[in-house]
Each structure stands twice: as structure tokens, then as C-alpha cells.
Amino acid sequence: NLWSTDEETGSITVTESGTYYVTVTSVCGRQTSDTVHIELYPLPDADAGNDAELCNGDSIQLLATGGVAYSWNNESLLDDPDIQNPKAGPPAGTTEFIVTVTDDNECQNKDTVAVIVYPVPTATFSAPDYVCGTGIADIAYTGSASANGNFYWDFDEGSTIHSGDSIGPYEVSWDAEGSKTISLVVEENGCSSDTTTGEISVNVIPESDFEIVT
Numbered sequence: 001n002l003w004s005t006d007e008e009t010g011s012i013t014v015t016e017s018g019t020y021y022v023t024v025t026s027v028c029g030r031q032t033s034d035t036v037h038i039e040l041y042p043l044p045d046a047d048a049g050n051d052a053e054l055c056n057g058d059s060i061q062l063l064a065t066g067g068v069a070y071s072w073n074n075e076s077l078l079d080d081p082d083i084q085n086p087k088a089g090p091p092a093g094t095t096e097f098i099v100t101v102t103d104d105n106e107c108q109n110k111d112t113v114a115v116i117v118y119p120v121p122t123a124t125f126s127a128p129d130y131v132c133g134t135g136i137a138d139i140a141y142t143g144s145a146s147a148n149g150n151f152y153w154d155f156d157e158g159s160t161i162h163s164g165d166s167i168g169p170y171e172v173s174w175d176a177e178g179s180k181t182i183s184l185v186v187e188e189n190g191c192s193s194d195t196t197t198g199e200i201s202v203n204v205i206p207e208s209d210f211e212i213v214t
Contacts, residue, residue, distance in 0.1 A: 014038055046101035048113035055191035056119050059089045064111070067101035092117045118189035121145035123196035125184055130201040131173070136162060137200055139182065140169040149188035156180040177202045 002023045003012050014020060021035040045066040054060055062078075063085045064070050070084045074097055078086040088097065098112045122143035131137045141151065147167045155161065155172050159180070164170030174180055180200050186193040 014040075016040065041103075041105040041107050043107050043109040044101045044103035046099065046109040046111040048097065048099045048111040051114045051116070053116045053118065053190065055189075056092045056117050058117075059087050060115060061085055061087050062097060062099075062113065064099040064101060066109070066111075067103045069102040071100045071102075073098045088115060090115050090117050092119050118191050119144065120191045121149055121186040121188045121193045123184045123186045123193040125168075125182070125196065125198065127182055127198050127200055130203050132203050133177070133205040134173050134175065136171045136173050138169060139164075139172055141167050141184070141186075143186060143193070143196075145186045145188045145193075149186050152185040152187070154181075154183045156182065174202045177204045 002008055002025075004021045005012055005014070012020070017038060017040045019035055019037045021033055023031055023033045025031050047065045049063050049065075052060055062072070064072075065084075070082065072078055072081040072086060074088075074090075074095065075081040077090050077095065077097075078088055080086050088095075094114055094116050096112050096114050098110055100108055100110050102108050122145070124143045125139060125141050127139045128137050139155075145151075145167075149167070151166050151168070153168075153170070155170075156174070158175040160173050160175070162171040162173065164172075178201075180202055181197055182200060183195055183197045184193075185195050
């Protein structure tokens with residue numbers, strides 16, 4: 001066999017579009033020729049979109065471009081893996097979605113998008129049921145956020161913070177008796193907790209009154 005590429009093998013590999021011919025010589029010396037036209041199409045420019053971040057429990061609409069047909073992996077996390085823009089509901093952590101894009105020439109290419117899902121922090125805290133007078137209450141955060149979060153405390157009217165900031169712990173007193181409401185909202189990685197509230201009673205210190213009888 002003698003190809004137009006000057007190769008003398010039974011088959012050749014081509015990397016450019018064009019017409020190729022081969023001349024075949026039999027053991028008897030007879031020759032015959034044939035031609036074939038090869039058209040090499042470029043791969044589609046597959047794009048799965050930009051990486052994204054969201055909070056646990058939220059969903060995100062993916063969007064791929066570059067072709068006429070689309071197929072995504074992680075089918076169980078998508079409402080429809082065979083459309084251009086499925087809705088995804090990944091769990092906490094990082095999930096990579098790979099899309100296979102097919103163009104008009106039935107050529108395929110792939111791209112990947114990463115979705116990072118952050119847990120929603122909790123806003124629980126511990127505090128005593130009561131304090132006496134202007135006594136100090138020790139209040140400590142017991143939720144799931146790290147010290148890098150944002151902590152929005154409200155210790156009610158008449159409160160004085162003796163120590164503590166951000167995640168705490170805190171030492172707090174009040175200037176008047178009665179029921180006081182402590183509230184906390186925590187935000188981390190753009191995810192906000194529900195508001196947690198707790199009641200603490202500021203009790204009056206009893207006064208003793210007596211006389212000595214002789």
C-alpha cells in the first residue's frame with residue numbers, strides 16, 4: 001500500500017481535513033487506487049458555567065453552553081440531567097457537575113463546574129435561668145459556627161457587657177430587675193441562622209430587716 005502521505009501501511013492516522021488516496025499493489029503486480037475524503041470538525045466549546053457557592057438546603061440553576069444537546073452527571077442531584085439548565089440540589093461540601101456537550105456534527109466535549117455548599121450555622125447558647133440584682137450572667141455560644149463567623153447578640157435593655165465580644169463567652173449584668181430576653185443571629189460564609197432567644201430573670205435581692213429585743 002502506498003498512501004498519498006507517503007506511508008506504506010495498511011492504515012494511516014490523519015490530523016487534517018482533506019482527500020487521501022491509496023494505491024494497492026497485488027502479489028501479481030496489479031495496481032488499483034481509491035480515494036477517501038476526511039472532514040475533521042473542531043470540538044464544541046463546552047462551558048458548564050462559573051463555580052458557585054450556596055447554603056445547605058438551597059438549590060442552583062446550572063447552565064451549559066456550546067452545543068445542541070447536553071448530558072450531566074450526578075443525575076440524582078438534578079431535576080433533569082439531559083437539559084441545558086437543570087436545577088441542582090447538592091449536599092453540604094463540594095460537588096463537581098460534569099456536562100457532556102454535543103454539537104450539530106455529533107462531536108462531543110466536556111466541562112466541569114464546582115458547587116460549594118456551606119452548612120447553615122446554628123445560634124444556640126447557654127445562660128443561667130436567673131441572676132440576683134446586678135449579678136453577672138455567664139453566657140456562652142454553643143452552636144456550630146466557627147470564630148470566623150459574625151455574631152449578632154442582643155442582651156436587651158439595661159445590659160452591661162463586662163467582658164466578651166464576637167463568639168464570646170460573655171459576662172453580662174442588667175441595671176433593673178425583671179425578665180430579660182437574649183437573642184442571637186449567626187452568619188458564616190453568607191449563610192444566616194434563625195434567631196435564637198432565651199429568657200433570663202433578674203431577681204430582686206431580698207433585704208433583711210430585724211431588730212434585737214433585749
